[in-house]
Amino acid sequence: MAVEEAVAMKNKGNEAFKNKDWPAAIDFYTKAIELDDTQVSFYSNRAQANIKLEAYGYAIADATKAIEIDPEFVKAYYRRAVANTAILKHSDAIHDWKIVVRKNPADKVAKAQYEACQKLVKRAAFLKAIEIADPPSAAEGLDLENMVVEEAYDGVRLKDEMTQEFIDDMIERFKNGKKIHKKYVYQIILAVKDIVYNEPTMVETTVKPDQKLTVCGDTHGQYFDLLEIFRLNGLPTDTHAYLFNGDFVDRGSWSTEIALLLYAYKWLRPDKFFLNRGNHETDDMNRMYGFEGECKAKYNERVFKLFSESFSALPLATLIGDKYLTLHGGLFSDDNTSLDDIRKLNRHNQRQPGQSGLMMEMLWTDPQTAPGRGPSKRGVGLQFGPDVTKRFCEKNGLDAIIRSHEVRMEGYEEEHDGKCITVFSAPKYCDSTENKGAYINIESDLKLQFHKFDAVPHPDIKPMAYANNGMMSMMGM
Template identity: 80%
Template sequence: MTQDFIDDMTERFKIGKKIHKKYVYQIILAVKKLVYDEPTMVEMEIPEGTQLTVCGDTHGQYFDLMELFRLNGTPNDKHYYLFNGDFVDRGSWSTEIALLLYAYKWLRPKAFFLNRGNHETDDMNRVYGFEGECKAKYNERIFKLFSESFSALPLATLIGTKYLVLHGGLFSDDKVTLDDIRKLDRHAQRQPGQAGLMMEMLWTDPQDEPGRGPSKRGVGMQFGPDVTKKFCENNGLEAVIRSHEVRMDGYEVQHDGRCITDTATPPRTGERTSTSAPTTS
């Protein structure tokens, strides 16, 4: 993979063109192997003088992603990126976004990171559009390859021992630790199911009230500021960074600064862009 290839692909996508299927296969297969070999919780150190930008749900909004890169800079060795799941579904350019993110992962595997979201799953892709879009633009085999690669993605990233980034949120059990996440064999369970650590990492949401409550989604649960405080204290964390919900300003800080919700793109109008929140070192 080269930057020239990515630049050419980016411009082709802007005018509604595709890349040849042989390149699509190569990109997906290469990235599937890269992410499969990464741990369930990637542990990242940011070199001095390097910036990291964490981006939440892009949901097939290709031109909003282009605007984010224009405003914030494209990935390079001094500007790391972490995309925190939900690359696809809902928007009409999900295939293009997935290919672009994968191409950058292949080009810069130590400076470009991907977490799995609840929309990198078969059930959600079937209902919310990515499966149909991918089959229409390419074919069923390419969709199946994407599905296999999604199930290989890491579930969390630990930044400098102090910030845990995962798509959904925290857990129904106060005893869950970072070691439990490290030990989770995500390859033994391709889809998150209705219970367990993987499901909670992809699906839960914060609430203002203390304790835990039922989820408005019908899957997972909601967790209060006391839950976040205890988890951070038990695991030596400053904060949990998550996505999974739209925030009009691009991000929201909750739970006394310990829970940060980050969204890369605005509500799905395709017309306006909000920037994600950078973490710098």
Template identity: 75%
Template sequence: MSSADLEAATALKVQGNKAFAEHEWPTAVEFYTQAIAKYDHEPSFFSNRAQAHIKLESYGFAVADATKALELDSSYIKAYWRRALANTAILNYKDALKDFKAVVKREPNNRDAKLKLAECEKLVRRLEFEKAIEVSDPPSAFEELDIDAIKVDDNYDGVKLGNEMTQEFIDDMIERFKNGKKIHRKYAFQIIKAVNDLVYAEPTMVEIGVDKGTHLTVCGDTHGQFFDLLEIFRLNGYPSDTHAYLFNGDFVDRGSWSTEIALLLYAYKWLRPNRFFINRGNHETDDMNKVYGFEGECRAKYNETMFKVFSESFSSLPLATLVGNKYLVLHGGLFSDDKTSLDDIRKLNRHNQRQPGQQGLMMEMLWTDPQTEPGRGPSKRGVGMQFGPDVTKRFCENNGLEAIIRSHEVRMDGYEVEHDGRCITVFSAPKYCDSTENKGAFINIGPELKLEYRVFEAVPHPDIKPMAYAQNSILSMM
């Protein structure tokens, strides 16, 4: 490789840096990748791409790039730092700990690195403690909760909730949330208990049609961005007897109005159980909630018990929805085995396994991602795997499907149609985490089962940062 190659590659890196500064993370990755193709001996190209991958939540790719940078230069501190952040994000705290130690060793006066090292050591100790006291089959959090005995204060100024959900209560709840108020914890517990009972009784794969005179809206990740959720309803209409909604997971964590979104979605589910549907996402799980803010938010706005009952309700949620026998809607994606069928999803007893674990059908349904190359590949996230267009084609043909609809990943235009039209990603959190210049989208489906994509922009929200309730300060660096 010549000096001309290095010069051309450096120019591409500069373009990548510019795209990164403008929060155009996929474009930045493209430029860094082109730079590496021209000259693959410069560690900063890999380290910079690692940072862009972190922004895209491609933590597995970020670890690989930072590792390559360190192979080229074992003293490259930014690469240790970025690999530590990426490993922290996928809860590989022990690996992250080694890299934070490497940074502190090389920069003993780096106060921020010392703080992150101490935080990481605390996380490792907490994880070991939780593992030591873990109960294999914990009792129901609802058993020790006497909701009827909770008194609503006389000075509570909101609409009262009886034994049934009402539209009046929902309308009042929305206004309260918009104004920074809460609903009474008794009502929150009532909502969660009612919805837990409803969704527990639903099959692992809910099967629905779109009747004449009605339509269905499919939304992707909303991640605690409550004001953007209201924008969807403003633009597209609120849930009604003729307008069904399906939320495809990841409605909590990261954004700082996760309890508001969860309670609103649950309230609609209780009001219209056969017209409102919720799939579980990878962030409706304990390990994610403990790190990315939802547990901390429940504690701050309500109490620890609120998180426990939410956690139990999350494990009751269905994992997929089959729409009109044509579209399989699930949060992550497809499977490591071509033989996996819709019947396997139907037979999956999700109640035997409250958390998805590191392998198996549930983990794959919540975590996998599409790739452009045929076959299957390692996960860019460091969890699960990736599946190519041939895998999607075989699955759809074997199961009589037109396409799968999934979420789980930011798309700059809010949605993307891949794999020859058979794999559709929809993401409904615009300007994700206040740092990505993406649009949001949702999909409308009428009785003819044609897909209509609607794209929307983020709306202003009160000045509360994403991850405001996260227990892990390391992640604030991302």
């Protein structure tokens, strides 16, 4: 009887998977496993749903269990390889790709992935070998003053200061598939790099009477959905501030457009427009998930390098009205970590977050329902329970933390007794998840007002169109 019930649960999981409701699919596969833990397909299917939710650590564990049950089950090796590749553990992935190719020599996709993985490992070793402790800026030798914008350029001209007129024109150009002149791209990135470099690691802001602050989560290169936020909620103004909580780029194929538009607003209103760094404002993720390729395709390599420098200058958190700590990932491995530790963190000494430490935790961690701390479902960072959040908020006089970093089917979720709030602003994420997007409005009473919105149509360019070595096909997009 249990066996039949387990199969029924698996079938329900498959149905939810078909409908792109990954959390529901995982729930059904889990129930199937609880009823019958001997079926390789239950673990393999759950691994694939976890990949869709970017829970790569869980996917690796499920695929490993499937391989223990049946060492000949090729799909499990394939899924474990995909998950390891996704979290940049290429050396682990190579082992599994090799097995898949050996067992399925006719599988052209696996063969291409195996070869791509080998190249990635070689490239990583090469980059490490030529790494300079303090490399010269990509701005060196850039003579902006004498760079000519041709007469034929049909957009609004930019002088020494950002203008609303330039931004309005840029929004329309990007909507119509046009670019801005590369001189203006350089000007925008360099101006914003200087502004954010001089901001503290934790920016502190308040919401005055008759003003509003909107907090947005991941936008991931989904430019047309960003414009939908502005359409529904109003453009940034002197009385309407915005905070974008990381992961502006990668995956979606309009990442340069989003980064340039957000940067232009930052330049126009540095005290009314805030940007936190996310785990995708980092070199290794940009190389894998499309932003580097997109910069090169639309502009040039120097543009990517300048963006990279500006990303590493971004603040890591914003404190709103002394009540809400807003940061991309989440809380810390040590209960003694305080707001003062964030204030004191010199982010300029460490350009990339690395595999451990305060910066990595701020960009990578996730909440869990169980108390205490646990290993990360992503395979990077850690997870923190409601008790960890409660202690942190009490110790630092906070109402809640606001974080992003994870898809939520309703666009946002209040967890940990309302003290941990996730907001995610990329609806129909990667064109492959049936989630809503959300944003949070905060007025001077500091109450959180949640707003959900649906994805809007976009030109027919697939997500990850510029990603490294066929990542798109590998991730099943």
